[in-house]
Amino acid sequence: MIFLHNRLYKALSLSCLSLGLLACSDTMQTADKAVEAKELTHNLEIWPQLSIEVKKDKEIEAKVAKLLSTMTLEQKVAQMIQPEIRDITVEDMRTYGFGSYLNGGGAFPDNNKHATPADWIKLAEAMYQASVDDSIDGSVIPTIWGTDAVHGHNNVIGATLFPHNIGLGAANNPQLIENIAAITAKEVMVTGIDWVFAPTVAVVRDDRWGRTYEGYSEDPEIVRDYASAIVKGLQGSADADFLGDERVISTVKHFLGDGGTEGGDDQGNNIASEQELFDIHGQGYVGGLTAGAQSVMASFNSWHGVKNHGSKYLLNDVLKTRMGFDGFVVGDWNGHGQIKGCTNENCAQAVNAGLDIFMVPTDAWKPLYENTIAQVKSGEIAMERIDDAVTRILRVKYRAGIFDKPSPANRVLSGKTELIGAQSHREVAQQAVRESLVLLKNKDHILPLSPHQNILVAGDGADNIGKQSGGWTITWQGTGNNNDDFPGGSSIFDGIKEKLSVGEGSVQLSVDGSYQQKPDIAIVVFGEEPYAEGNGDTDNLEYQRGNKKDLALLKRLKAQGIKVVSVFISGRPMWINAELNASDAFVAAWLPGSEGASVSDVLFTKANGEVINDFTGKLSFSWPASAQQTTVNRFDDDYQPLLPYGFGLTYQQENILSDELNESTEVSETIAALKIFDLAVKKPWKVTLNSGEQSSSVTSNTQSVGAISLRTMDKIVQEDARTIKFDGSEFAKLSISSNFPEDLRAYQEANSALTFNIRVEKTPSEQVNLSMLCEGDCQAALDITSILKEAPLNEWQQLSIDMSCFKNEGADFAKIMAPFELSTQGELSLSFADISLLPNSAEQALVNCSSNN
Structure with a gap:
């Protein structure tokens, strides 16, 4: 029998604040995570006044000013809104005339992972034609499409995929980098896309960071040289084929200090001094901006507790005024919503700080558009700031020839599919x-x-x-x-x-x-x-x-x-x-x-023993001597890596590593929480959708089979949760399972609870079971229908279930195949996030089955 704490149903009806939950709303999440800013004495003299190779053109400036003078406030704000292809239609583009749009990682035309280049071109053409259709919004300004082409045109099946940046850093060959960027630009242009979100110029200082491989090096030297090379490869040189028919707009990102957060925490806090911020994290911008990069992406991270998306000092005073950047600043995925006092739908602070384009995926784009217009009318955002942002956007579009080039389907490289994965590129x-x-x-x-x-x-x-x-x-x-x-x-x-x-x-x-x-x-x-x-x-x-x-x-x-x-x-x-x-x-x-x-x-050698290629790669990251040596970097005062920066043997050199390296770990043997779903499903688990006799492994961010559908959604950060819908037409289930049985006895012995966050959007019409499955014909199912029915709609809350509840229903924790399975015959819509087995929490679980309760 399941014992429900008396506080359960009462708690479910209380606000998430009173529940003491992890999060409640975007604003609360931001406030909870924010680090109070320390007093800093800013010094603009630290930052260089760059001699940028792309100069202002009087003719372009006159065109921008003339067009700007004819635009309504609504048209101007639309230029500053960048929605995502899963969240807008062609008709939305026709109605609002967005200045740009994007496909996030794992987003495809028609939600089809195997979309062909023709499918990409078709969408690009449709969006372009809708943007220049003035029948509703009165605007004929062409839109531009941005994509994450970070190691080749990596969203498109069959494209040439280059080594990730960490490998390219080991090559230390700027000319090679420029060639790679030029090829990437060509393959992107084949699909009708104008703009790529690259290069990443983060200088990684803590290798625990999950984006370490997006950095070229722990040392800014390589990063500075590579930033210049890749910008020239993507855009062309200022004096040769600049943003021509085979080039795309580039983006140096993420401004600033994303590779230096405390603990390697993604989107965390960088506490470097201003001098260190420039000396270490600013060098990629010296290289990339000097070469003429036309866009800069603001970073999710904070600097001394202030979110960069809302830092007027960094975005306006340093980047635009001191360094002389005259392109536009684009936000990262709803990054503006992380600013204290902001939400995804409302953030005057970001505009006032210097953000020119809101990257606003999900359905937040419409209220953000409407709120921004209202804030200009009320004076919360000055019209001068809007005009500056739109001037920058139009300047880049004119420089890129967007007004003069044919539509995406008719451009020079468009549809030349033989270039996608061409042998010369490979x-x-x-x-x-x-x-x-x-x-x-x-x-x-x-x-x-x-x-x-x-x-x-x-x-x-x-x-x-x-x-x-x-x-x-x-x-x-x-x-x-x-x-x-x-x-x-x-x-x-x-x-x-x-x-x-x-x-x-x-x-x-x-x-x-x-x-x-x-x-x-x-x-x-x-x-x-x-x-x-x-x-x-x-x-x-x-x-x-x-x-x-x-x-x-x-x-x-x-x-x-x-x-x-x-x-x-x-x-x-x-x-x-x-x-x-x-x-x-x-x-x-x-x-x-x-x-x-x-x-x-x-x-290998050739058959005759002749060497084909010797090793030439050298470490652009120091190799750690222990599991805890996570911040070992070149020029550290106490620099004792296992292998130093720049190390790399050739065939002729003598081996230096023995077979007796210390294997003792400093990691505590205390059992830690087992994360099953944390931003995404964790290995070895996988997600499967089942409906009737149909079954489908989840390989995309939007997927459905029969009566069940799943898509990614944002709870705190990008795509950190999933929304599951059952339409009630037949029995269906979502399973998080492994190919092989997992021994979870240690977690049951440690008095763990299955803990996860849920948000009910539509209450269940039939019984809902939460199950754990074991190898063989072993299933332990708990009826959670009443819990879901009593839950307040559209509010995140944490649910925890004593693992003993599953044991009492027959679960064999020595051979668990699926630690989380949700099933029903009826209708139901809910979102879930943060699934884990949490040791020493069974007694506090909302659903408790221990014998002493």
Whole structure:
């Protein structure tokens, strides 16, 4: 029997503040998370007055002024609103005439992950034509489309995917970066898109940050040079093909200090001095702005407690006035809503601080548009500030030729699908892969390998293009992809197999390391699962903490007398001492992208023994000596990494790492909360939708099957929650499950509770069960219908259930297949977030089944 605390139903009817919950509204969330600003003495003299290569043009300035003088307030504010393709229609564009729009990571035309280039062009053309249709809004100003093309045109199936920035930093080749950017621009232009949100010029100081791989280096030197190169590659040089037919508008991001937050906390607080802010985090802007970048994206993070989206000092005084930036500042995904006193729908503070374009996905765009107009009319926002913002937007559009170029479907490169993933483009990506590899260990000069040997290829990264490509790959988090989603691409195994075909050796592929014939060498490809912002944050750098399955594979092969070459896929340097000890050679491959076969170009010789390519990559991030050494950076006063910045062996150099590195961890053995869903579903769990006899694994941010549908939504930050709807036409369920049984006995023994946040939008019409499933025919179901019916509509609240409740219903925690399953025959709509097993919380759980209660 389930014992419901007497306070449950009363609590469900109270405000979320009185419940003591994690969050209630955007404003409360911001207030709870905000760090009070410390008194700073600003010094503009620290910041340079840049000699920007793109100069103002009198003819363009006259055109901007003339057009601005004819615009209504409504038309001006519409230029400042940037909605997302999942949240607006072509008719919305015709009605309002938005200045720009975007596709977020994992958003596609018609919500179709496999949308063709023709589908992208069709949407671009429709939006463009609607924007210049003046029948409703009276405006003929063309809109522009922005996209996250951060390692190639990574949202489009078949595009060339380059190594992520951390690998490119190891290559330290600015000319290569410029070539990569130029190729990216071409592939983007094929699909009718005008503008990319790149480059990221964050200088990462704490590798716990989940966006570490988006940074080129922990040192600003490489970042400054690369920022200039990539801006020129994307936009063209100021004196050559600037924003021509094969170029796109670039965005240096995120302004400012996102790589230096305390604890590596995504969207957290940077407490660097102003001098450090410039010396370390400002150098990418020196390079990118000097080269003529036309847009800058404001950062989610704070500087000394003040959110950058609302910092007039940084956005206006430093960036625009002192540094001379005359393009526009665009916000990040509802970043304005995190400013104290703001919501996603209402934020005069951001405009007054210097934000020119609100990035406002979800349905918040309409009230934000209306509120901004009202705030100008009331005087809360000065008309001069609106005119400045729109002047900047129009200036960039004129510079980019948006008023003069044909519509997206008729531009020079539009529809030239042979350029998407073209062989010449892939060859540049292959060069980038080769130059990004860093050799950390090479005992007895085991590398390079001969193609005459018998090779076993093991590990779950060996034949997995999605894993080797990481986050921001087709989907936002890079999850839910398989090799078929990468036509023209190659896995690391593909390259090894090709190399062995020219010699007298043989190759076996076995993820688990089993084999028919004992090999001479085992190449084991393993590493981090894909992740993007937020999801990749970690509390230390230990690889596979608490689940050393890859280490077990390495040790098993070594115990069988097989020499092991490890190829490590990761978005950051990690503490892998044990894995290094168990390897004869160790290669940091980072996240190589779609051209994984090129890894073998450096691992193997030709059949005659001639070297194909030696290792040239050098660490642009220091390698940690312990799991807790998360902020080890070049020029630190006490600099003691395992391997220093700039390290990287060649074949000729002697190995320096022993097989006796310290493997003891400093991490506490105290059981920690098990996160099942935190911004996204966590490994090894996956989300499945079932309706009647139909079943579908969730691989997109909007998905449905039969009577059930799921989509991402924003609770606190971008896409950190999910909305699930049941239409009642047949029995349906959402399952968060694993392919293999998980032993969760430690959590039950630690008196844990299943804890999650819910928001009911439509009360259930039939019984709703929350279940845990075990291996075999094992299911423990709890009826939560009454809880959901009594919940106040459209309010977030936390629900916690004693794990003993599931045990009493027959759950076997030694073999849990699904720790969370929601099912019903009826109608229901709710959102959920933050699912975890929380130790030592059963007694306080709202639903309590312990015998002493």
